[in-house]
Structures are given as C-alpha cells and as structure tokens.
Amino acid sequence: MEARLVEFVGSLRRAGVRVSTSESLDAIGGLPLLGDLGDREAVRDSLRALLIKNSGDQPTFDRLFDLFFAARPATAWSGDSRALEETLSSLRDVEGLGDLADRIEQLADPAGLEMRMRRFGDEVSLDRIGNRLQVGYFTRRLLERMGLDPSDPALRGLSAALARAGWRPEDVERLEQVIESFRRGVREVAREHVEWKLEQNTVQKPQGGQDLAERSFFSLSEREIRDMNDIVSELARKLRTVLSMRRRKARRGSLDAQRTFRRNLQYGGVPVELVFKRRRVERPEIVNLCDVSGSVRYIAHFMLQFMYSIQDLFSKVRSFAYVRELTEVTDWFAGRDVREAIGQILTSDQIDYYNNSDFGHVFETFRARHLGEITHRTTVIILGDARSNYHDPRAGALAAIQEKARQVIWLNPENKLTWGFGDSVMNDYQPYCDQVREVRNLNQLVKAVQDLMG
Amino acid sequence: MFPSIDDVVERFRAHQYLCSRNVATVVFLASKLRRPILVEGPAGVGKTDLGQTLARSVGVELVRLQCYEGLDETKALYEWEYAKQLLYTQILKDKIGEVLAGTGGLRESVERLTTQEDVFFSERFLLSRPLLKVIREGGVQVLLIDEIDKADPEFEAFLLEFLSDFQVSVPEIGTFKAKERPLVILTSNNTRELSDALKRRCLHLFLDFPEEAMETEIVRMKVPEAGPLLTRQVVKMVHGLREMDLKKVPSISEALDWARALALLNVGALDDAIVRDTLGLVLKHEVDVKKAREQIPRLVSRLPSAAGGAE
Numbered sequence: 001m002e003a004r005l006v007e008f009v010g011s012l013r014r015a016g017v018r019v020s021t022s023e024s025l026d027a028i029g030g031l032p033l034l035g036d037l038g039d040r041e042a043v044r045d046s047l048r049a050l051l052i053k054n055s056g057d058q059p060t061f062d063r064l065f066d067l068f069f070a071a072r073p074a075t076a077w078s079g080d081s082r083a084l085e086e087t088l089s090s091l092r093d094v095e096g097l098g099d100l101a102d103r104i105e106q107l108a109d110p111a112g113l114e115m116r117m118r119r120f121g122d123e124v125s126l127d128r129i130g131n132r133l134q135v136g137y138f139t140r141r142l143l144e145r146m147g148l149d150p151s152d153p154a155l156r157g158l159s160a161a162l163a164r165a166g167w168r169p170e171d172v173e174r175l176e177q178v179i180e181s182f183r184r185g186v187r188e189v190a191r192e193h194v195e196w197k198l199e200q201n202t203v204q205k206p207q208g209g210q211d212l213a214e215r216s217f218f219s220l221s222e223r224e225i226r227d228m229n230d231i232v233s234e235l236a237r238k239l240r241t242v243l244s245m246r247r248r249k250a251r252r253g254s255l256d257a258q259r260t261f262r263r264n265l266q267y268g269g270v271p272v273e274l275v276f277k278r279r280r281v282e283r284p285e286i287v288n289l290c291d292v293s294g295s296v297r298y299i300a301h302f303m304l305q306f307m308y309s310i311q312d313l314f315s316k317v318r319s320f321a322y323v324r325e326l327t328e329v330t331d332w333f334a335g336r337d338v339r340e341a342i343g344q345i346l347t348s349d350q351i352d353y354y355n356n357s358d359f360g361h362v363f364e365t366f367r368a369r370h371l372g373e374i375t376h377r378t379t380v381i382i383l384g385d386a387r388s389n390y391h392d393p394r395a396g397a398l399a400a401i402q403e404k405a406r407q408v409i410w411l412n413p414e415n416k417l418t419w420g421f422g423d424s425v426m427n428d429y430q431p432y433c434d435q436v437r438e439v440r441n442l443n444q445l446v447k448a449v450q451d452l453m454g
Numbered sequence: 455m456f457p458s459i460d461d462v463v464e465r466f467r468a469h470q471y472l473c474s475r476n477v478a479t480v481v482f483l484a485s486k487l488r489r490p491i492l493v494e495g496p497a498g499v500g501k502t503d504l505g506q507t508l509a510r511s512v513g514v515e516l517v518r519l520q521c522y523e524g525l526d527e528t529k530a531l532y533e534w535e536y537a538k539q540l541l542y543t544q545i546l547k548d549k550i551g552e553v554l555a556g557t558g559g560l561r562e563s564v565e566r567l568t569t570q571e572d573v574f575f576s577e578r579f580l581l582s583r584p585l586l587k588v589i590r591e592g593g594v595q596v597l598l599i600d601e602i603d604k605a606d607p608e609f610e611a612f613l614l615e616f617l618s619d620f621q622v623s624v625p626e627i628g629t630f631k632a633k634e635r636p637l638v639i640l641t642s643n644n645t646r647e648l649s650d651a652l653k654r655r656c657l658h659l660f661l662d663f664p665e666e667a668m669e670t671e672i673v674r675m676k677v678p679e680a681g682p683l684l685t686r687q688v689v690k691m692v693h694g695l696r697e698m699d700l701k702k703v704p705s706i707s708e709a710l711d712w713a714r715a716l717a718l719l720n721v722g723a724l725d726d727a728i729v730r731d732t733l734g735l736v737l738k739h740e741v742d743v744k745k746a747r748e749q750i751p752r753l754v755s756r757l758p759s760a761a762g763g764a765e
C-alpha cells in the first residue's frame with residue numbers, strides 16, 4: 001500500500017497538485033487507522049482530506065483516484081477455475097513443464113498478477129511512457145518478463161513436449177487453447193496496466209483561474225470570457241476584503257488623551273486602557289470613461305464589472321461609455337444586477353457602436369458637459385486603446401480635466417511597445433495623465449485598482 | 455473516542471446532525487490522528503454546527519474562538535487581570551509595613567520580601583482565553599476556531615505553533631502543554647486564501663450543499679411539524695433556487711426557516727401565491743427576490759404533488 005501511495009502522490013504532483021512530503025507521510029500514517037481498507041469510499045475521503053487542500057484540485061484527485069484504486073482487481077482468467085486447475089495439474093505431470101505451470105498459477109491470482117505487473121513495470125521503466133504509440137511495445141515487454149510472450153521457449157516447445165509425453169493430439173489442442181486464452185487474458189491486463197500508466201502520466205491540471213487571469217484579453221475565447229466573469233467576481237470580493245481590512249487599520253490615529261483619562265478613571269487614573277483617535281479616511285470618487293468600441297469592449301466589460309463589485313469602497317462611482325459620443329451609464333446600474341446592466345451597455349442602441357473611435361471628441365464633450373462636476377477628490381480612469389483613427393487628439397481637453405481632478409489614470413489594453421505607432425495617440429495624452437498603465441490581462445487590472453486605493 | 459466511521463454517523467445523528475460518510479470519515483480520521491480539521495464551504499452548510507455537534511457527541515463543552523480582523527493574542531490566548539493586579543499592589547503597599555516589621559537594613563528587608571509568595575504574575579491573575587483554556591482544562595477538549603479567514607495573516611501564523619504542539623508559553627510563568635491533544639475544527643468562508651502552512655497541518659474538508667434526499671431528511675428531522683409533502687416541496691424549491699444565478703443562494707438554515715414558517719402558517723403544500731408571499735424568508739436580496747419571482751411558475755410546476763408524482 002505504501003509504495004502505491006507514494007506512486008499516487010507522484011502522479012498527483014505531475015498533474016499539478018501541490019502535495020508536500022509531510023502530507024504524503026500523513027497519508028501513509030493515517031490510512032491504516034481506517035482499519036478496513038476495503039471500504040473504497042472511506043479511503044477516498046481520507047486521502048482527499050489528507051492530501052488535497054485546495055478545493056480546485058478535487059476533480060483532478062477524483063480522476064486519479066479512480067485510475068489508481070480500481071474498483072476490483074484485474075484477473076487474467078475469466079473462465080472456469082476448475083478447468084484451469086486441471087490444466088495446471090496435467091502440465092505438472094509432464095517432465096519440464098512444471099515451471100510453466102507455476103508461473104501460470106502465480107499469475108492466476110489477482111494479487112500475484114498485480115504485484116508482478118508492478119515489479120516488471122519498474123524493470124522495463126514503464127514510468128517513462130508518455131505516448132500512445134508506446135503502448136504495444138511496453139505490453140510486449142511485460143509479457144516477456146512474465147514468460148508469456150509467444151516467443152518464450154516453454155510455450156514454443158509446449159506441443160512437442162506434450163507429444164513426447166504421449167498425449168493425444170486432440171488433448172494437446174484442448175490444453176493449448178486453455179493456455180492461449182489465459183495468455184490473452186494476461187495480455188489484456190498488461191495492456192490495461194500500460195494504458196493506465198500512460199493516462200496517469202498525461203493527466204493535466206485543468207485550466208486554473210489564475211492562468212486565465214494572466215492571459216491577454218485579446219486571446220480569450222467566448223467560453224473563457226464566461227468563465228472569466230466568475231473570476232472577476234471572485235477577485236473583486238477578495239480585493240474588497242483586503243482593502244477594507246487595510247482601511248480599518250489605517251483608521252487608528254494618535255492617542256486621544258481626553259477619552260483615555262475618562263476611560264481610566266475606573267482604574268484610579270492609572271492609564272490601563274489607551275484610547276486612540278479615529279482618522280477619517282477619504283473615499284475617492286471615481287469617474288470611469290470606458291471605451292466600448294469593438295476592439296476593447298470585453299475589457300470595458302470586466303472593468304465595469306470590477307468597479308461596480310467594489311463600489312462600496314468608493315464614495316461615488318460614475319461611468320461613461322463611449323465610442324465617438326459620450327453616454328453616461330451610471331443610472332443603468334441602479335437597482336440592477338451588475339452583469340445584466342453591463343450586458344445592456346454593450347448592446348444598447350443609445351451607444352454609437354457603428355462609429356469610429358475619436359478620443360479628442362470624447363474629451364471635448366466631457367469638458368463641455370461635466371467639467372464642473374470634477375473636484376479635487378475625483379479620480380478619472382480612462383480605459384481605451386488611444387487609437388483615434390487619425391482624428392485630432394485635442395490633448396488640451398484632457399489637460400483641462402487633469403487640472404481639476406485629483407488624478408487621471410489611463411489604462412491601455414494594448415502592448416506598451418505598440419503605443420504611438422499607427423493611429424495610436426497615446427504619446428499625445430501621456431503628459432496629461434498622472435499614470436498610464438498597460439492593462440492587458442485581469443491581474444494587471446486588479447493591480448491597477450489596488451494601487452488606486454493606495 | 456469513535457470506534458468506527460459508522461459510529462460517528464450514528465452519534466452525530468443522535469445529536470440531530472446528519473452527515474455524509476465523507477464528513478464522518480474525516481471526523482473519524484481527525485479523532486484518531488488528532489489533527490485539526492479545516493472546513494471550507496459556502497455560508498450556511500453547517501460548518502459551525504459540525505463543531506458543536508462534535509463537542510456534544512464527545513460530551514464536553516465547546517470552546518469557541520470567533521475570529522475577526524484585529525483579533526490578537528490577548529483575546530485568543532490569555533490576558534492579565536490588570537485591575538486585580540492593581541488592587542493587589544495597593545494591598546501590598548498597605549501590608550508591606552507588617553511584612554517588613556522588625557527587619558534591620560535594606561538587605562534584610564529584601565531577603566524577607568523574597569520569602570513571600572510572588573503573586574503578581576501568577577495563575578491567580580491569569581485570564582484564560584479560548585486557546586489557553588483548552589490547554590489548561592484536562593481531558594479531551596473540542597475547540598472551534600470560527601471563520602479563520604477573517605483573522606489577520608499574523609494571527610494565522612501565530613496559530614500554527616499552537617496547532618502543531620498544542621502548547622502555550624506565558625513568559626512570566628512558563629509553558630502550558632495540553633495533556634491530551636484537543637480536537638480542533640477551523641472554519642473558513644474562503645474570503646481570502648489561507649497559508650499553505652496552515653492547510654498542511656489540517657485535514658481538509660469541503661462541505662457543500664447536501665443532495666436533495668439528504669436535505670429532505672435534515673428538514674424532516676429538524677422541522678418535524680412540516681408534513682412530508684411540504685418538506686419535499688420546500689427542499690425541491692430551494693434546490694431550484696440554488697441553480698439560479700443569485701447574489702446569495704439559500705442555505706440549509708434558510709430552508710429550515712422557511713419550512714418552519716410555512717408550518718406555522720399551516721401551509722400543507724406550496725403554490726404560486728404562497729411562494730410569492732414568503733420568498734423573502736429564503737432570499738435576502740431585493741434583486742434576488744425580483745429575479746426569482748419571474749421563475750416561480752416554472753419552479754412550482756416542477757414540485758412533487760400529493761397525488762403520488764413524488765419525484
């Protein structure tokens with residue numbers, strides 16, 4: 001059992017599950033406590049509790065467990081056990097065939113078969129199998145070791161030996177049939193064993209959430225975008241916990257002498273309990289300007305979803321969507337499910353998707369209509385690729401916004417190296433932004449928001 | 455403690471807690487290995503209950519440590535009773551004359567003083583908080599560390615030492631070590647990743663919502679006043695709601711509340727109108743209620759009816 005567990009842990013690790021040495025020792029020490037190892041589900045539950053510490057790894061564990069601890073042991077002989085015994089005893093009567101009979105007897109026992117399969121597997125380096133094309137080769141090698149390959153001298157000389165012993169041809173044929181079907185049974189088991197090994201070596205960890213968060217937005221498939229929704233909510237929830245923790249901590253200010261005195265009157269004026277002032281933490285006001293044109297709309301989607309999932313950390317969040325014309329979408333979120341609202345933003349006919357992006361026009365409109373609402377507490381976040389289709393960038397409008405706002409942050413979903421090439425006017429806007437960040441994947445987006453909170 | 459896995463199931467059932475064999479296996483293993491169990495899962499699947507039931511079936515009082523952000527050693531481990539210590543020094547001031555009466559020089563006085571018992575830092579003024587309490591008390595103890603994910607990472611690190619050796623050192627007095635290792639259950643709602651070191655020390659148990667049959671049995675056991683038909687319908691309905699994309703899906707405790715309320719209202723079977731009126735008991739967000747209302751006819755039509763169409 002021990003060796004088998006070590007092997008099991010090995011393949012868990014190969015499948016990308018982190019299992020520490022102490023955990024595998026726990027498994028080895030813990031399993032015997034169950035008493036009855038025949039209770040397969042109890043073994044499964046125990047190993048899962050001892051080895052798997054992230055619920056995301058459970059499917060991998062279950063698959064490997066099924067592979068490793070098959071429900072019933074494999075047997076080579078599916079026929080009548082009496083027929084096999086008779087064959088063996090008649091083989092033993094013939095000079096020089098006792099050895100073959102012994103071998104067959106050992107392999108007929110499921111435990112013996114399995115033990116040999118493992119030992120011979122090690123001898124032929126079955127662990128190194130990594131390709132389906134090798135299955136036939138390794139199966140043959142196993143059969144050779146077990147002495148049941150057709151090329152084996154004992155098998156080849158079988159009929160001659162029996163004839164010498166005075167067997168009638170039809171009896172020889174019957175016995176050969178029994179042995180042949182036994183041999184085929186063993187080959188079947190060996191083949192399964194080899195395939196099982198192959199599968200173990202090739203079980204891959206399913207695409208994890210973190211990987212998806214590292215991938216560029218542009219390379220996501222439809223399905224992945226749907227998965228991504230859950231990851232966004234999850235990350236937002238975690239970020240919110242972290243940030244609100246930090247904020248509560250930062251609230252502790254200097255010593256409040258007056259209240260300390262009062263509190264400690266009960267101790268005769270000895271300052272036993274100290275009271276601190278609470279600092280008021282300013283919540284930033286956020287204005288989102290989201291480009292929702294075809295090229296970057298998914299990022300806008302995540303951005304909006306993210307900002308609204310953590311909106312209670314801000315005193316106010318206002319959102320605008322634009323392609324060429326600016327539309328305020330803040331109210332669309334009121335009393336609505338976030339995803340539903342975003343879905344509407346990305347399909348609404350109030351937004352001019354058919355147009356070409358014109359950032360200059362957008363900033364000019366924003367300056368004309370909303371500049372008065374920008375205060376020293378407002379953080380303006382602009383999401384866009386700054387590809388302005390050769391329109392005038394009108395950076396002056398952005399400069400006016402920056403002058404009034406606390407800060408202007410530009411999140412660009414394009415690779416930094418491509419900024420300023422073609423119709424990208426990123427370089428014109430850069431001087432009027434307090435920060436320009438490349439946000440090509442979810443992790444970068446999360447980081448940007450996290451930094452925003454200081 | 456528990457001779458077998460089935461025994462765990464039996465004894466938990468006797469204390470009104472139905473658990474799957476998976477849960478029972480982990481509890482059994484933990485009681486043998488004396489390892490803490492880290493229970494993760496959505497809110498309201500009975501993580502905290504598991505600890506309480508374990509304590510009851512072992513026959514001891516549950517020691518509970520509720521974690522929150524800012525929890526520190528003085529709340530979790532021990533604290534000195536400042537006020538009493540202060541009083542003690544006051545008494546000391548009054549009595550010091552008597553104690554030192556008749557001594558000659560300073561040296562003699564100090565010698566006389568050292569023969570007196572040093573009470574200031576002694577167990578007399580030591581206030582045991584949950585962790586120390588578990589250790590000082592004899593016999594098997596059951597400790598529930600609730601919502602460990604709410605505590606700061608520093609506290610988690612501090613807990614590591616406690617969980618591996620089950621000892622606590624008080625610098626002024628010495629080290630307390632548990633005579634018998636306690637059974638520890640940690641729960642987490644997964645609001646943040648716990649450290650690998652902590653996970654490594656624990657058996658991991660993921661509790662999810664139970665299957666329909668199991669939940670029906672739970673409701674039947676806890677709310678016997680709801681008839682069998684109503685029980686089945688409530689569970690089916692709750693399962694239907696869990697499949698929807700809601701802000702907060704209903705948990706077992708909400709299913710129980712609902713069944714209880716419906717039984718109080720003398721409802722024999724669910725229909726559109728009753729569901730509509732009582733949905734607020736199951737769903738806690740306005741948005742969710744609104745969303746679920748649209749689905750009521752579909753969900754209700756799938757319910758088992760009295761006329762035999764049970765499943």
